[in-house]
Amino acid sequence: MSDTQTLHAAFVRHVDAALDTLTVAGVLPAGLARGAVSVEPPRDPAHGDLATNAAMVLAKPAGTNPRALAEALSAELAKLPLVEGVSIAGPGFLNLRLSRAAWLAELAAIAALGDDYGRSSMGGGTTVNVEYVSANPTGPMHMGHCRGAVVGDALASLLEFAGHKVIREYYVNDAGAQVDVLARSVHLRYREALGEDVGEIPEGLYPGDYLMPLGAELAAEFGTLYTAAPEADWLILFRTRAVAAMLVMIRADLALLGIRHDVFASEAELQAAGKPAEAEAWLRAHDLVYDGALEAPKGKTPDDWEPVALPLFRSTKFGDDQDRPIRKSDGSWTYFGADLAYHFQKAQSADALVDIWGADHAGTVKRIKAAVAALTGGKTPFEVRLVQMVQLLRAGEPVKMSKRSGNFVTLADVVSEVGKDVVRFTMLTRKPEAQMDFDFAAVVEASKENPVFYVQYAHARICSTLRKGAAEGFAPDAAGASDLGAEELALVAFAGQFPRVVEAAAAAREPHRIAFFLGDLAAAFHSYWNLGNERPEKRFIVAQDARATGARLFLGKQIGQVLRNGLALLGVAAVEEM
């Protein structure tokens, strides 16, 4: 990265420096927290190009009134070279009007930074482990997994762009009862492949056809060796092979969405390495695990409930409703018992942890946060981002999905139907904590209307214009940029918000903000483009004016660059032709 500075970064520093000056001058007391100070464009462009609320948020803690502080601050900011005017508005907003040079500098910054335009050092190079998907390795990915997968992947890219090192991780739950069920289901398919009539798949096993190829493979490899053998002889073998096969499938499904993980962490390996036992010993030594009786479940108490002594983690000390067992009465680890050790392990190689979970696991957030806080001494920030359920509809009718019944819409089906970009963009155009409906039929039918194409079209249009320009002998050229008019500079100003949006989205862990920004930027571009309909002198290519044409193409190229950078964060293709 060069040391080219964006307008956003520059003005954040300028306001900060002006506040320093006022502090030295005694207008402001020392040590004032500035976290609430914002520097951003006002909603109404008539108010100016940039606004800061500094005077309003600092007046109270400084023991002065907003207007007086605004006066003092405005005198400082008025000295800046790119500032043409400062006005105080409303209760104490400071509105800055910037010179043309400011926007021309931003345009040059986009060109200079290229793919790095918008990249931020906000993260300070700290490592964030983002765990997402982590679907049980018992079958192909279905649409229920899709949203978390896309949101997690986009968030990981966003955090990377915002200056973090990112580890993309998938936790493979290959140690629970569900993988034994998987092994038994495969065993049945294995016998079937050897000619046995297995009839209906019994209740409680996975019925999906997707296990048949593995059954056939095992049949070819082992013949009848395990057909009548006791389960103990083949369970581990079949389980290992089945999990491996499912992971191959899952990776292929994720690849369809352009998703890849750096680490696939195995729960079974974690247990084999004794990590949960280590964690238990440590927790016991710190009186955070004790042997106690588990309370009856709240709400519905089962008839056969009887209290048993289990090793319990004191999650109530951290705000949970009850203490949680880390091992079952047979001594094996509960999901939670292994999971806390897993999170402790992740914390060894990262400065912060982010988990993307489905909302159906919301009830377990408190205990795992409690465990991480305890095991890391509160030193490793850990957040769980819940992604709400996607209600799958087909022509308005809810589709009941259950992997157990084999009735589910696979991710692969949807991707092949509407395409990766539509799926990703759709999942990223609402905030993750809001429920969403995904009507399969409607999305297929309306895929041509999908907003993703609006953004992609803007990019393609720019590429097409550059191609056309090249064909007529015009190349993007910054030389004439200083002649660009108000409309062009307004477009630059809009695109110039990208760095600020990236930082805000990363800080809030909300990749959907990038999607909305791109929609708005594309709209600004399309709108500008259409100026050329009525005003031919506003077209990108004006044959008789090489200087203006070069400048416009330069402008277009940079807008395209910003669109491309944003789409890259979302994992959506920036197509050059449509």
Place this chain on the structure above:
RNA sequence: GCGCCCGUAGCUCAGCAGGAUAGAGCAUCAGAUUCCUAAUCUGGGGGCCGUGGGUUCGAAUCCCGCCGGGCGCACCA
């Protein structure tokens, strides 16, 4: 019963760590293509921001109650 999430235009949703007159797409109505891709643009109509209180210079945004919807409340994963 308890916990978490959501409630903004007819529909689907934004609203940027409280900020200036609440926005977009779809739908609807009226317009714009001898012109670089109309997969586009311009304009109109459409809102007690679920509801009642509170906090303050200022609330769709923060806090509390209520109503409505979703998810969860295991030694499951």
